[in-house]
Amino acid sequence: MKAWLVTANGPPSSKTLSLSPSHPTPPPPRSSNLLVRISHAALNPVDLHLINVLPTWLPFRQNAVPCMDFSGTVIATGPAVKGVEVGDAVCGALGVGQIAFGTGTLCEYISVPQGQVVKVPEGMEMRQAAGMMGIAGQTAALVIQAAGGLKPGEKVLINGASGGVGSILVQAAKGRGARVVAVCSGGNRGFVMGLGADEHVDYGTAEPDLEGFLEGRFGKEEGETLDWIFDCAGGQRLYDECPKYLKEGGRFVSIVGGRTQGIVPFVRNKLRPVMLGGTPRGYDLLGLAPSGRMAEEVKEWVEEGVVKDTPIDSEHKMEDALEAFEKLASKHAKGKIVIRIAE
Ligand SMILES: NC(=O)c1ccc[n+]([C@@H]2O[C@H](COP(=O)([O-])OP(=O)(O)OC[C@H]3O[C@@H](n4cnc5c(N)ncnc54)[C@H](OP(=O)(O)O)[C@@H]3O)[C@@H](O)[C@H]2O)c1
Incomplete structure (x- = not known):
């Protein structure tokens, strides 16, 4: 699959991030994991921080994928999954632990525990869902x-x-x-x-x-x-x-x-x-530990009309992620910066 990889620590640039055309796709999901084809990833300031500080020389961070937020479609489910089916649209955010071990969302497929996602609210665009139910x-x-x-x-x-x-x-x-x-x-x-x-x-x-x-x-x-x-x-x-x-x-x-x-x-x-x-x-x-439970709370806001939509600063093609990171680093995003993964 296509995936952005962290190649060195530092501010986002072609020296620290590269787009691989052939990163290994996650294996069929086990237990209560879902295999998700990512539609959109959304960026957060913490992504910059983690690209900068998590050592790339650690064995489990060779070819680490950055970013936490995602929305996408379930393409396979583990045997213990209940209530989520192939074809469902889901969204959520990975935690720092997953990022530290090299799993991120700036790629085409992720394997994620069911407990970390929620279904995308009825009628919500995928790019909105990645920004809203994420970090x-x-x-x-x-x-x-x-x-x-x-x-x-x-x-x-x-x-x-x-x-x-x-x-x-x-x-x-x-x-x-x-x-x-x-x-x-x-x-x-x-x-x-x-x-x-x-x-x-x-x-x-x-x-x-x-x-x-x-x-x-x-x-x-x-x-x-x-x-x-x-x-x-x-x-x-x-x-x-x-x-x-x-x-x-x-x-x-x-x-x-x-x-x-x-x-x-x-x-x-x-x-x-x-x-x-x-x-x-x-x-x-406060420090967030992202979870499906917190994402569910946000989803309820959306369904009750407490929040109306995810303001989108800009949407970028996967190939243009570096320009999206530059915008994020300016600290003047107006709402969420999202990356379109699935064309
Ligand atoms: N603790 C946690 O769990 C947690 C979770 C998420 C985020 N965070 C942190 O929270 C912060 C905000 O995150 P974010 O995703 O909202 O970042 P963001 O999208 O980059 O937002 C930056 C915003 O800050 C405003 N800003 C810049 N300088 C300012 C100033 N001097 N005074 C007032 N506003 C200013 C900008 O407004 P203008 O363009 O109008 O200047 C811009 O809208 C980041 O530091 C992030 O790391 C922490």
């Missing part, structure tokens, strides 16, 4: 869970609102009745308002003092302070200064940092007591 949508579900499901009327600020996770999170928060303040660049104002945000803050215009701007907007008047901040862009100052605009008892939920990005924010923000200069607001740093 971005599942992370959005994890954030909403951490916020206790969000209550109608709660006011939430989403930093990095126009990216892969943010663009789904804006829809999910709004769909659950929250008031959404979306932070991203000015050029993406119309985009996030179209996703349902009530208010947009341009970090470009507000900078160099985004936090001062937020204090003026949300910190001065009674009842204006925020209930939640969801940080999808990694704003350390946004947390340090948040008592000025995040109400007492409010929480700061970040997805930036942690296992794949170092533990400094976690130690600094979570473990430092207030008496030693810690910020007097709750801090959560």
Whole structure:
């Protein structure tokens, strides 16, 4: 099968990634595994990180395939599979462990445990499914869970609102009745308002003092302070200064940092007591372990109309994956970047 392979560590380029025309196809599925012909793969920032750091000299990472998200069609099932049949459209995301051992989704076929996939919601395009039920949508579900499901009327600020996770999170928060303040660049104002945000803050215009701007907007008047901040862009100052605009008892939920990005924010923000200069607001740093159960939660959002669609930044041919990775590395994707595998 055709597959992109990681040939060296570093930023994505023809030096670190190559397209093989003859990578071995997975064997017939055993136990509760499915053999899936991939339709679309979607990209995530963590893909760049793993291409960069997982050593290519390890014996089990010779010819490793990158990327986690996928949608596709089941072409064979293991003997223990129940409820999924050949021909079903499925989607989901692989975990870091699978990627570490060389299995990825930027190829034509994968073997994946049934428990890691969900069926594509009725009427949803395959490219949308790869973006929505993959890492971005599942992370959005994890954030909403951490916020206790969000209550109608709660006011939430989403930093990095126009990216892969943010663009789904804006829809999910709004769909659950929250008031959404979306932070991203000015050029993406119309985009996030179209996703349902009530208010947009341009970090470009507000900078160099985004936090001062937020204090003026949300910190001065009674009842204006925020209930939640969801940080999808990694704003350390946004947390340090948040008592000025995040109400007492409010929480700061970040997805930036942690296992794949170092533990400094976690130690600094979570473990430092207030008496030693810690910020007097709750801090959560979340790390997703992708699963069929989380994908199912996102699928329910889609079916209930809580989220409407997967904003697609761009769709690329398999041969053009390097250009897609370059777009991802710019950190200015507007929704999801997807790769079309099956023509
Ligand atoms: N912990 C976990 O389990 C987990 C899971 C998924 C993702 N993540 C992490 O979460 C982050 C977001 O992921 P993603 O997939 O949404 O990334 P993405 O699609 O690359 O999104 C990037 C977004 O960040 C915005 N942005 C860039 N600089 C900004 C700034 N200074 N202030 C505010 N927004 C800014 C951009 O908006 P503009 O173009 O408008 O500037 C863009 O829309 C990444 O760091 C990723 O590694 C963590």
